[in-house]
Amino acid sequence: MDILKKSFKKSIWVFHLSTAACNNCDIEVLELLTPRYDVERFGIKLVGSPRHADALLVCGSVNAHAKPRLLEVYRQTPKPCLVVAFGSCGCSSGIFRDSYSIVGPVDKVLKEEDPDAKIVYIPGCPPKPEAMIEGIIKGLEAI
């Protein structure tokens, strides 16, 4: 069992989910797959279906429209899974915090569904690629 747990840290498949983001973080994520940062050397890759995912990369301040979708995708992801609240908006709803349509940052929405959800915060607008790599690695140590 221990070796299986260890291999979990060496192979993280990420599902990228955009919940009312301004698209800036979404563009920045792609940088991780380029030759300069190449996260595949850590075994991290992007997958197309939440069923395959080990980490949900959630960008954006969650609005009322996106909330049920976020919860649905979280339920669809096999556990254990890591949730990455990505960018200033993901961590705290950012400058949109007081807007009428915003129902809260990622952690507040997810804790309603699953109080034990494992959430990593990567602040920045958008975060630097180095910060993203470091955030995910720290999150893995916490699991």
Added chain:
Amino acid sequence: MRLFIYYFVFPGFIFASVVGLLTVWLDRKVSARIQWRYGPPWYQGFADIGKLLYKEVIIPEEAFGSGFMAAPLFGLASVTLAVTILCVSFFGMSEGFIGDIIVVWYLFAIPAIALIYIGSTSGNPLSSVGVSREIKLLLSYDLPMIIVIVMIASKAGSFSIRAVMEWQRINGSNISSWYGIIAFAVAIFCIQAKLGRVPFDLPEAETELGSGILMELSGGVLAAYELSKAIMLFGLPIFLIILFWGKGIIGGVLMYLLIVVLLILIKNTNPRVRIDHAMKYFWGWMSGAAILAGILAYFGV
């Protein structure tokens, strides 16, 4: 007992999955180097399988549960059997039986059929699009490959792996003649489609259908599928080596690396084709080339 060891240890399940997962790593590493990236470490394939086994398995509400769980295992078992039959004959551990080439080719088709079953039982609309594509792809690449197999078997005068290898040992490898080169090109593309790799990855088109036919697979079920794909990546090049090269272990290893690198290069230099293009390609150009190779073989060129 001997059959048990053949099937589970060498050259069956354990050997084939280790070599297959190392080939998966080679595939990802070479692809990464082609794109000027560093690429994953050598144990990546093993880590992926271990991780998937550690994860929870989710069975969709609409799915037929036990069938959903069992189908990838059927695929895995039949691929392992196919590889065992191939390798036992290739390493000279057994005489094989008449018609084992046909048996092996259809055992390799069972993972695709299992996948069709899973995709259609999972109740996901995107999966069902993937299923329809997988069925069409299965029908299209089978025709040219069967023509090639029949051609080579009739050249050797028998549908047995040993006889094909023996014939090539006496008369020279198939690939050293014109018909062999054409048939080899056809077979490489058929294998690419059978492995579901770019440019023929339409059933699981990741950006378009969100993994399509595999969409609802998770945890151990996905691990079984990934493992059977890794074993196929080991078994299908061996199949080609037997059909076209047929001699010696050392030459076989070099030939294996050559075929794998060819598959990787095809994968990295082509975009995904549409399903109608794929069918036109296999039923038109590839079948035509296979028939041309058959005519050349008849005249002994």
